[in-house]
Amino acid sequence: MAERSFKAEVEHLRKGDGDVFTGEGILAITKALLENGVGYVGGYQGAPISHLMDVLADAEGLLGELGVRFEANASEAAAAAMLAASVHYPIRGAVTFKGPVGVNVASDALANLSSSGVNGGALIIVGEDYGEGSSIMQERSHGFAMKSQFWMLDPRPNLPSITKAVKDGFELSEASNTPVMLMVRIRSCHVTGSFATRDNVPPPLTVKDAIANPQSDFNRVVLPPMSYVHEQDKIKNRWPAAEKFIVENKLNEVFGPEKAKLGIVVQGGMYNGLIRALQRLGLADVFGKTEVPIYCLNVTYPIVKDEFDAFCEGKDHVMIVEEGQPDHIEQQLGSYLYKAGRNLKLYGKDVLPMAGEYTGQVLLDGVTAFLKSAAPDMLPSQIRAPNMEAPAIPDLTETVPIRPPGFCTGCPERPIFAGMKLVEQELGKHQITGDIGCHLFGSLPPFEIGGATMGYGLGPAANAAFDGGGERRAISMLGDGGFWHNGLSSSIGNMVFNKSDNVVVIVDNYYSAATGGQDVLSSRAHNDTKSTGNPIKAALKGVGVEWIRQIDHTYDVGHVRDTVREALTTDFKGPKVIVASSECMLNKQRREKPIRNKAIKEGRRVDVPRFGVDSDVCTGDHACIRLSGCPSLSLKRLDDPLRDDPVAHIDQTCVGCGNCGEVADAAVLCPSFYRADVVHNPTKFETWRAGLRTRVITWLQERRDGKRLRLEKALS
Amino acid sequence: MNMVLQQKTPDARVGQIIKLAVMAVGGQGGGVLTGWIEGLARAQGWTCQATSVAGVAQRTGATIYYVEMAPMSEQQPVFALAPAGGDVDVLIAAEMMEVGRAVIRGFVTPDRTTLIGSTHRALAVSEKMVPGDGIADADEVRAAAELAAQQLILADMEQLAVGQGSVISSSLFGALAGSGSLPFPREAFEEAIRAGGKGVEPSLKAFAAGFDAAQNGVQAPEKPLAKPAASLTGPATELGKWQALCNRVSGMPTPVQEMALAGLTKIVDFQDCAYGETYLNRLDHVVTLDSANTEWQLSATAAKYIANAMAYDDIIRVADLKTRRPRLSRIKTEMGAKDANLVELTEFFHPRAEEVASLMPAKMGAAWEANPRRMALLARLFNKGRRLRTHTLRSFLMLHFLGGLKNYRLKTRRHEVEVGHLEAWLKSSLDLVSTDYALAVEMLKNRRLVKGYSDTHARGLTKFATVMGAADLLRGRDDAAEWMNRLREAALQDPKGEALDGALKTVRSFV
Structure with a gap:
């Protein structure tokens, strides 16, 4: 069950000729795929295209009606490999994953696919995870297109342009027998807007029809000497065919006056940002009608030399707006200009920064710097000679704390790290590698466990140098998502084969949780179209792991601590794997809360646990927080002149996971925590028994109160 | 162009x-x-x-x-x-x-x-x-x-x-x-x-x-008026004693009164009026060393931290607080429980051998603490997490009994240790009054470092000792008080005391 359901939105995918679709970018892309007769779709989740996978999963009914096959691939590599169907068969296929880490994983398949060439249109929709909010290293996918010779689309970030790019992409792919990558940036995945829809088109040849008539052609196999022929084919035939298609179908756009001494070349995805800068300088109107000529590259690879030459005709100054580094496009254009011997000044990474996101301010500054040099008269007078000082606003950078993402309230991974932290206090610091997934938050304060992340499913592989053993065993983290993505072979198999003596903690939260709670092989949920319930433990045994400990309730901090300690100290030689399983709390709450509320309404007995802190018992040392970091466990200042430090406090968002109590117990912290179980619709016996208890307890309390001064009111 | x-x-x-x-x-x-x-x-x-x-x-x-x-x-x-x-x-x-x-x-x-x-x-x-x-x-x-x-x-x-x-x-x-x-x-x-x-x-x-x-706009929440002197109920004899104690507070210098009353309230709530008297006696001694010239800073500070030191967090106090009458209604409100709902409570206790020994009569406790074999025995018997379901009679009675041990408290090993610690702290602080008043005030404030239970408490004590010990290094310097304050703030920055070690290194570099 994915974090977000698109069941309602998916109905909009049925819209046809003359209708208007209003919604999010990723939904628009799905609609465009259906309008363009796609035959099969697949992919692997990850920001920013997780929702695209969720939409496809929720749209499986509609896809089935149209005869479109949907595969939730095991990894990006598996997704890219699926495009092999378009090598021989005239079937359009599309896969999606995140860039550039997903592209890294897929690059083997992408390179082979590009060498073979395609018959049916092959589209790789990449959600480029770059800039603010990105969760990965900052790189570009562009280089992959250059090395493997596939084409790259970077459409303007509005729904009509993005959906047109899907159509253009398929056609370009077919016209040039080359796969095409459609890049959508992090914000254009989630941008909202409208576009005019067309009827959905069932694929002319379905995958079912295709396997009834299998085809093969050894000329398409990547083996010498055919691979040498493929390389020549790319340059001599596919590239020119692509250029021809791009020019004839005007995939790139030119805006603004035809004759001008200056112009700007921009990646399609950066177009809106550029226009906003020009709007702020009074050089473009609200609809984007610009005074400065713009050559908008909706195709960023290949660059069509003739088109670029034509744009530069009669110009003295041209600026390139290209986000990220290396400056692939600028280098290419510079080379064109130099070889043509043109006397034209080229601007780019000199007026704009080489690295970092091109935000509104960066673009405004860059365009201003370009115009100051190329055409100062165009700039508004206040920019040429500012006459007002901006008011001084106090610097808050020292005051405002950073707020990195962290474990959710009630997360089952928190107690795993609390347990590991306790072992660290006991046995000292160990070499620990992290992996990709929510559990990587364990590397942040308050736990600070894990010092590296080398890629999805590669946590234990990243400790391979230490497989030979030593005084202290190395520990690596691995998620269930990472385990099935790549970890089983690259990490676990690697350890078994190399006789590793190290320890692996597999964090099994029943889902690919960080990407939005999609099911994986070992998920416990029933899934109509996928096979779930395949235990990780069985897979571990299958590859030869002998020392396996299964923890079925990660909130038992003491048990986690003892198991980790055992793994680190046992005499057993060989890989030691702990599978720590408890359901992702976000998913659990989403599933159980409505059921619980319904049960309460219907008068059934429901027990709702929540934790609390007795503030008069808490001494304000915050040791509990250093072993938790739960968002619902916070601090409050007491209105008591005798107290200096704020005390722990649990707010109403607590889900009663039990971690607080377990930690207080396992770490021997303090007795201020309590769990309150609110019993809704108690049974008659319970109510009678509670009444009896209350009477006795009240009698005892009153008896004692009668003998002493009662000062509670003054203290509270 | x-x-x-x-x-x-x-x-x-x-x-x-x-x-x-x-x-x-x-x-x-x-x-x-x-x-x-x-x-x-x-x-x-x-x-x-x-x-x-x-x-x-x-x-x-x-x-x-x-x-x-x-x-x-x-x-x-x-x-x-x-x-x-x-x-x-x-x-x-x-x-x-x-x-x-x-x-x-x-x-x-x-x-x-x-x-x-x-x-x-x-x-x-x-x-x-x-x-x-x-x-x-x-x-x-x-x-x-x-x-x-x-x-x-x-x-x-x-x-x-x-x-x-x-x-x-x-x-x-x-x-x-x-x-x-x-x-x-x-x-x-x-x-x-x-x-x-x-x-x-x-x-x-x-x-x-x-x-x-x-x-x-939103009305800024009105500053609560100075709290009315605690309105109390209780047996007439106790109320009379309480009134006498309040009168003693009224006789103190005005800047000390507010904190002294708060401290007295805490102390009497912790033990009884007789213990309140001990508190005021200690405070009176500080007042005699103090004067209006310094706006009674030393006394006001002492009023606060002596109270905190005397109302230490022992099992008796925790058990008492956990079994008091207003607690359940407070929790019910906090949890949003309705009348038809039942509220069941689970407390998380983890007593160690140290806590059990500290509850013994002073001499016996000291002897057991000094004997590793006996401590190991206590650990075997008691050292494990205990979940007390205090809505049930069995658990409630146990805590109620423990919470009622006030009359015995002053004879425990814990009390002996706390008194020793308190007196040493007061002495080393007050010894400085005549030579460096400001440093003496800072020394009193160091009591803030003692908090937490079990290991956290032990770490707090270590830090407290380290910071107090720095007085020897700082004594005689014009900026001694300032540095003492800095050391304390450093000690509160991280649990391991890395900031404190750094600050101490700095101090050692110039003395």
Whole structure:
């Protein structure tokens, strides 16, 4: 069950000729795929295209009606490999994953696919995870297109342009027998807007029809000497065919006056940002009608030399707006200009920064710097000679704390790290590698466990140098998502084969949780179209792991601590794997809360646990927080002149996971925590028994109160 | 220059674009709020675009949503996908430090920005994990926001919403309507909530609360008047003794009285009036060393920390607090339990051998503590986590019994240790009064370092000893008090005492 359901939105995918679709970018892309007769779709989740996978999963009914096959691939590599169907068969296929880490994983398949060439249109929709909010290293996918010779689309970030790019992409792919990558940036995945829809088109040849008539052609196999022929084919035939298609179908756009001494070349995805800068300088109107000529590259690879030459005709100054580094496009254009011997000044990474996101301010500054040099008269007078000082606003950078993402309230991974932290206090610091997934938050304060992340499913592989053993065993983290993505072979198999003596903690939260709670092989949920319930433990045994400990309730901090300690100290030689399983709390709450509320309404007995802190018992040392970091466990200042430090406090968002109590117990912290179980619709016996208890307890309390001064009111 | 182009006047319609950013903490419903704003604008015949950066930011990290809208026209305007510094009309920040972050990022400018912020705090991990007080200064953020914003609406939007059984997105949406920064009537906003279809009634109530807060401002909560002298009930003899103790406090110098009364209250609540008398005797001794010239700083400080030291956290105190009558009703309110509900309580105790020995009579406890074999036996018998279900009679009776051991408390090993510690601390602090008054005050304040239970308590004691020991290094220096204060602050920065070690190194370098 994915974090977000698109069941309602998916109905909009049925819209046809003359209708208007209003919604999010990723939904628009799905609609465009259906309008363009796609035959099969697949992919692997990850920001920013997780929702695209969720939409496809929720749209499986509609896809089935149209005869479109949907595969939730095991990894990006598996997704890219699926495009092999378009090598021989005239079937359009599309896969999606995140860039550039997903592209890294897929690059083997992408390179082979590009060498073979395609018959049916092959589209790789990449959600480029770059800039603010990105969760990965900052790189570009562009280089992959250059090395493997596939084409790259970077459409303007509005729904009509993005959906047109899907159509253009398929056609370009077919016209040039080359796969095409459609890049959508992090914000254009989630941008909202409208576009005019067309009827959905069932694929002319379905995958079912295709396997009834299998085809093969050894000329398409990547083996010498055919691979040498493929390389020549790319340059001599596919590239020119692509250029021809791009020019004839005007995939790139030119805006603004035809004759001008200056112009700007921009990646399609950066177009809106550029226009906003020009709007702020009074050089473009609200609809984007610009005074400065713009050559908008909706195709960023290949660059069509003739088109670029034509744009530069009669110009003295041209600026390139290209986000990220290396400056692939600028280098290419510079080379064109130099070889043509043109006397034209080229601007780019000199007026704009080489690295970092091109935000509104960066673009405004860059365009201003370009115009100051190329055409100062165009700039508004206040920019040429500012006459007002901006008011001084106090610097808050020292005051405002950073707020990195962290474990959710009630997360089952928190107690795993609390347990590991306790072992660290006991046995000292160990070499620990992290992996990709929510559990990587364990590397942040308050736990600070894990010092590296080398890629999805590669946590234990990243400790391979230490497989030979030593005084202290190395520990690596691995998620269930990472385990099935790549970890089983690259990490676990690697350890078994190399006789590793190290320890692996597999964090099994029943889902690919960080990407939005999609099911994986070992998920416990029933899934109509996928096979779930395949235990990780069985897979571990299958590859030869002998020392396996299964923890079925990660909130038992003491048990986690003892198991980790055992793994680190046992005499057993060989890989030691702990599978720590408890359901992702976000998913659990989403599933159980409505059921619980319904049960309460219907008068059934429901027990709702929540934790609390007795503030008069808490001494304000915050040791509990250093072993938790739960968002619902916070601090409050007491209105008591005798107290200096704020005390722990649990707010109403607590889900009663039990971690607080377990930690207080396992770490021997303090007795201020309590769990309150609110019993809704108690049974008659319970109510009678509670009444009896209350009477006795009240009698005892009153008896004692009668003998002493009662000062509670003054203290509270 | 050979120009074909000339400077143009900016397009007036560009100025009509309303740019609105929402800065939130993941999980606050920023997406819902953005959806309402979008639905509202479209329903009012405007063209609108929203973007967000989802991804892992939703896992409680800082996250940002951005909306642009413009009156409908024949063509689609070109909207930006992200807010730009100096170019935001409305900034909604769903938490006080996010208000600060918005200001830092330049999204709030005096020429145009309406800033709607919630003053409540969702503390960052870095603020919470400090052993002392690491909470960021909200007043600094407020002061900067006042300078940076054109229109500023600050209120505890979280409380306004929760009070109506809703979530913060509703009250913020109400404040947006109340701010008048969007050209749409109130009804249109409410219609957007109804169109959303989820939790409509509570959302509308919270919306109204937010709307009022924006229009009429929020009354700053009145400073609670000085607490009335504790109104007490109890046996007449005890009340008489209490009155006598209060009279003694009234006879103390005025600046000392408030803290002395608070301290006395705590002490009597901890033990009894006789113990209160011991407290006042100790305090009287300090007062005799003090004078009005120094505004009785030493005595006021002593009043606070002697009380804290005398009301130490032993098992008896915890058991007493856990079994008192008002506790259950307090918990019921906090948990939102209704009369028909039952509330069952589980307490988490983990006694160690040390706690058990400390409960023994002083001599016996000391002997057991000195004997590792006996301590090991105690550990075997007692050292394990115990969950006491205090709504049941068995557990309640046990705690009730322990909580009633007050008469025996002053004979325990724990009391002996605490008294020894207290007297040593008082002596080494007060010895300095004649030579360095300010240093003596700082020494008293070091008592703040003693807190926590078990290991945390032991670590606190170690830090306390380290900081107190630095007096030997500092004595005789003009800035001794200042350094003592710095050492204490350093000790409160991290649990391991790394900052303290660094500060001590500095001290050693100049003495």
